[in-house]
Amino acid sequence: MQHKELRFKVNGQEQQVFVRTNWSLAQVLRDKLGLLGTKIGCGEGECGACTVLMNGKSVTSCLVMAVQAEGAEIVTIEGLANGDTLHPVQEAFVEAGAIQCGYCTPGMVLSTVALLEKHPKPTEEEIREGLTGNLCRCTGYQKIFEAVRLAAEKIARGAGR
Amino acid sequence: MNNITYHAPKTIAEAVSLLSEVQEARILAGGTDLIAKWKKSHFFDMNLVDIRNIGELSVIEEREGRLFIGAGVTMDRVCENPAINEKFPILAEAASKVGSVQIRNLATIGGNSCNAAPSADTVLPLIAYGADVCIVSKSGERRCALKDFFKGPGKTALEKGEMLKGFSLPYPAHGTVGMFVKHSRRPGMDLATVGVATVVRLDAGKIAGIHVVLGAVGPVPIDVEGLDVFVGKEMGAASEKIAGVCTDAAKPITDVRGSKEYRSEMVRRSVALCLEGSSK
Numbered sequence: 001m002q003h004k005e006l007r008f009k010v011n012g013q014e015q016q017v018f019v020r021t022n023w024s025l026a027q028v029l030r031d032k033l034g035l036l037g038t039k040i041g042c043g044e045g046e047c048g049a050c051t052v053l054m055n056g057k058s059v060t061s062c063l064v065m066a067v068q069a070e071g072a073e074i075v076t077i078e079g080l081a082n083g084d085t086l087h088p089v090q091e092a093f094v095e096a097g098a099i100q101c102g103y104c105t106p107g108m109v110l111s112t113v114a115l116l117e118k119h120p121k122p123t124e125e126e127i128r129e130g131l132t133g134n135l136c137r138c139t140g141y142q143k144i145f146e147a148v149r150l151a152a153e154k155i156a157r158g159a160g161r
Numbered sequence: 162m163n164n165i166t167y168h169a170p171k172t173i174a175e176a177v178s179l180l181s182e183v184q185e186a187r188i189l190a191g192g193t194d195l196i197a198k199w200k201k202s203h204f205f206d207m208n209l210v211d212i213r214n215i216g217e218l219s220v221i222e223e224r225e226g227r228l229f230i231g232a233g234v235t236m237d238r239v240c241e242n243p244a245i246n247e248k249f250p251i252l253a254e255a256a257s258k259v260g261s262v263q264i265r266n267l268a269t270i271g272g273n274s275c276n277a278a279p280s281a282d283t284v285l286p287l288i289a290y291g292a293d294v295c296i297v298s299k300s301g302e303r304r305c306a307l308k309d310f311f312k313g314p315g316k317t318a319l320e321k322g323e324m325l326k327g328f329s330l331p332y333p334a335h336g337t338v339g340m341f342v343k344h345s346r347r348p349g350m351d352l353a354t355v356g357v358a359t360v361v362r363l364d365a366g367k368i369a370g371i372h373v374v375l376g377a378v379g380p381v382p383i384d385v386e387g388l389d390v391f392v393g394k395e396m397g398a399a400s401e402k403i404a405g406v407c408t409d410a411a412k413p414i415t416d417v418r419g420s421k422e423y424r425s426e427m428v429r430r431s432v433a434l435c436l437e438g439s440s441k
């Protein structure tokens with residue numbers, strides 16, 4: 001079994017961990033760093049539960065080998081809130097009731113953060129397109145789309161942090 | 162079992178020397194095909210050569226009067242690149258239909274061709290625009306037309322020790338119109354049931370040049386032959402016949418995405434739709 005030392009930044013903190021070359025980034029975030037907010041659903045890129053931001057772009061961390069994150073900057077759901085103050089996208093999901101079991105939520109929130117960075121005033125089409133890679137099995141997408149619109153308003157007003 | 166060796170070269174020269182030295186070396190680009198397949202196939206052993214750190218592979222630039230797109234360019238960049246959007250709009254459109262945002266942020270245009278799935282979206286416009294592939298190995302570089310690159314599902318013309326460096330596209334002549342249709346079961350996150358790319362040049366309503374490429378209706382993408390006979394004809398009168406020639410050229414099979422009869426009919430309609438769209 002091959003190992004490698006991996007140095008990368010997670011939620012602003014330098015990390016140095018010993019990883020197996022056959023581990024996915026999702027596995028390392030969860031099992032080595034204890035960041036259990038990143039979920040593993042399908043493990044094949046279809047559901048988006050494992051979405052994290054890698055160098056500013058959303059990726060499915062189940063399809064990224066951990067060794068490929070060498071030197072990268074990763075943001076997980078744990079990295080969004082500022083102390084006890086939620087990120088406006090997190091706030092919006094709570095307020096819009098866009099969460100039921102919560103399994104898809106970290107991925108949905110991170111995809112929304114990425115979407116709003118690119119389209120601060122997203123159209124309906126852009127919202128749907130931006131969340132194509134995130135499946136939710138219980139809330140129903142309408143509340144989630146509502147949360148995205150609300151988050152866009154909050155960010156535009158400079159609310160939150 | 163379950164063993165992976167990993168190399169991350171920084172230059173093409175390093176990469177091709179690894180490819181010639183490492184036994185059964187496998188290139189890892191975005192990993193969206195390879196890692197998904199590895200997970201579905203009991204985590205076979207792999208000797209990975211990760212090409213994501215190779216800057217030379219991620220350029221989009223003009224070379225020798227053509228547009229060069231590096232094999233390592235990710236789909237999100239293909240979608241957003243101004244030169245591609247201006248000169249090769251249906252390539253940007255096809256890239257925007259690959260998977261989801263997260264997949265497009267990882268998936269490379271080179272991986273889409275090298276994986277050689279009959280349904281690969283970006284392959285159709287690339288062939289329709291007449292792209293060549295630049296292939297590199299320790300012993301140098303060679304080029305071939307992308308349409309001759311595919312040898313079967315999952316099989317390409319790449320020999321041991323070779324890798325894809327990128328695509329070289331001739332700029333389309335003035336008045337060229339491209340159209341792309343991805344027919345899938347749902348609008349997002351699905352592979353094509355039928356894919357069609359057409360690149361047509363009209364001169365006063367008459368066909369001056371025509372190229373039709375079909376995806377997901379044969380073991381490899383189909384570059385429809387025998388369309389030159391329509392050059393000089395009025396598009397309005399010829400389009401139905403052209404759609405017929407394309408339908409005959411398709412070799413669809415029945416699978417979970419659709420029956421062969423359905424696919425056949427969708428080829429006819431999609432081609433007709435594209436041709437109608439090109440003359441507007």
Ligand SMILES: Cc1cc2nc3c(=O)[nH]c(=O)nc-3n(C[C@H](O)[C@H](O)[C@H](O)COP(=O)(O)OP(=O)(O)OC[C@H]3O[C@@H](n4cnc5c(N)ncnc54)[C@H](O)[C@@H]3O)c2cc1C
Binds near residue numbers: 044187195270273280
């Ligand atoms: C959820 C999901 C949805 C998808 N949806 C679509 C879709 O809608 N349309 C579509 O066309 N595809 C789709 N795909 C497939 C995949 O994303 C694309 O084919 C992608 O372009 C592959 O690129 P990659 O960089 O990820 O390739 P990788 O997985 O890294 O590599 C694929 C293969 O090509 C080889 N390879 C890669 N680069 C080179 C090179 N430069 N030289 C030689 N060999 C090379 C690798 O060794 C491997 O065998 C989807 C995949 C997933 C997981």
Ligand code: FES
Binds near residue numbers: 051
């Ligand atoms: S677990 Fe990664 S996309 Fe489903």
Ligand code: FES
Binds near residue numbers: 104139
């Ligand atoms: S809230 Fe349960 S999967 Fe979305």
